[in-house]
Amino acid sequence: MGAAFAVWTGVFFISGYVSLASISAAAVLPFVILALNCWAPEAVRPVPVPSFCFITVAAVLAIWKHRSNIVRLLNGTESSFKHRKKSCEEQEKAENIKGETR
Secondary structure, eight states, X not given: OHXXXXXXHHHHHHHOOHHHHHHHHHHHHHHHHHHHHHHSOGGGOSSOHHHHHHXXXXXXXXXXXXXXXXXXXXXXXXXXXXXXXXXXXXXXXXXXXXHHHO
């Protein structure tokens, strides 16, 4: 689970999109669990197969629920913390400050 959180954090700080970070974490989680189950010894496997199946289905459903976000990401209209558009008031203040400094 820590790897999925690391992916979420990395994608969020790089892109500024919560939805892209969530989709990425959901997509990565089953592969991380699978890798742990394949490489860990039989006696210490961290996730049983039924739990892995549940996590995979949950990840697919999470990505499915984000399909409108995916469309907005592809269209460039998704809200972002990094690329936040200024409100009208903020734009007017910025223009007034620019005008006063000239």
